[in-house]
Amino acid sequence: MNLAVLPGDDIGPEIVEATLRVLEKADHLFGLGLSFQMLEVGMAAHRRTGTTLPDETFEQAKRADGIILGPAGVTAYPPAADGGLNVPGTIRKRLDLYANIRPARSRTYLPRAVAGLDCLFVRENTEGFYADRSMFHGSGEFMPTADCALSVRRITTQASRRVAKLAFAYAGRRRRAVTMVGKRHVLQTTDGLFMREAESEAALYPHVVLNEMDVDAVAAELYTHPEGFDVILTTNMFGDILSNEALALSGGLGLACSLNLGDRHAAANAGHGSAPDIAGKGIANPIGMILSSAMLLDWLGDQHSRPEYCRAAGSIEAAADVALQSAEHRTPDLGGRGGTRSLSDAICRALGEPSTDLDVAGGS
Ligand code: ATP
Secondary structure (H helix, E strand, C coil), X not given: CEEEEECCCCCHHHXXXXXXXXXXXXXXXXXXXXXXXXXCCHHHHHHHHCCCCCHHHHHHHHHCCEEEECCCCHHHCCCHHHCCCCHHHHHHHHCCCCEEEEEEECCCCCCCCCCCCEEEEEEECCCECCCCCCCCCCCCEEEEECCEEEECCECCHHHHHHHHHHHHHHHHCCCCEEEEEECCCCCCCHHHHHHHHHHHHHCCCCCCEEEEEEHHHHHXXXXXXXXXXCEEEECHHHHHHHHHHHHHHHCCHHHCCCEEECCCCEEEECCCCCCHHHCCCCCCCXXXXXXXXXXXXXXXXXXXXXXXXXXXXXXXXXXHHHHHCCCCCCCHHHXXXXXXXXXXXXXXXXXXXXXXXXXXXXCC
16 A cells, blocks of 8 residues: 655654654554655755655645644745645645544543543534635635625535435444533524534434534543543534534543545645744654554555554554553653654564554454
């Protein structure tokens, strides 16, 4: 299976390199037959080619079986007219990666983790309250008069329905509960449409329980009663905000992993930014990127009926748990004394040492 690897900016190359070491180890242990195609994007590509996302790079990524995409330092890019294309945004749009899948699981051995959190956000990824995604032409933010600014939120039946379908499919493999989140009594038309589509989809999944909660209530309940959530289905910006909260509650933003998913393509993309403040210091937490890549392996295993991919994904997650338990290996953002390299080395060692927690020999 060919994976396109786009390291990104700032800490991107460091955490992607750490991720590739773990994937190479998993490839060797599980006989995955992975090959990696390194493709330059971001400011490195801009310096060489005048654009942050060369067309040829995009075409090669499109042809790959899966994409590993390091975080992009988009805020430092030049304007789009000067070649500063938003790399993850453009890939998401062109490949129609319409759902952002973000798990948050408490690791109670971490200093700041709340107990009982184990949820999965299924966040709509193509529309909503984002100025670049709501209009056919022009920006979703505009000023009709000098003292008045407006912002448009686009919600469509098609986008709502397909993301709901994914949420129910994921819930079927978890604890069979979906909480749809918005503020329907205030945003009656848009959240009303989003939730009606989820309710229609729910009829096809009678074994999954669907309930509804307001976004403000969820913000509080994630902290006070995190055990109440399994799959959380929500619109783009609510999902962005709540999933960051959940990640912080699970132990820290450096753990943020995610998969951007469409019907034919998937991109592993850590849920945090490019952290320019710590780039080059060797202390970036690679866990988010590593676990995002494990999610990609799991998806590939499902798509291509390759159970060894799913086993490799489960073992990488278990190995990360083993490695994270030691403050010697953990990076400073998680209160540890380790670095990017020592943490990924510890994961590779844990992967290579079958234990009761790991499934390197094969199993469920
Ligand atoms: P974006 O808008 O691109 O998502 P952001 O503004 O949310 O980015 P980040 O780049 O995610 O900002 O960084 C926020 C803070 O979290 C910074 O202090 C950064 O150093 C820290 N941080 C983010 N990712 C990591 C990581 N992998 N390891 C350690 N610290 C991180």
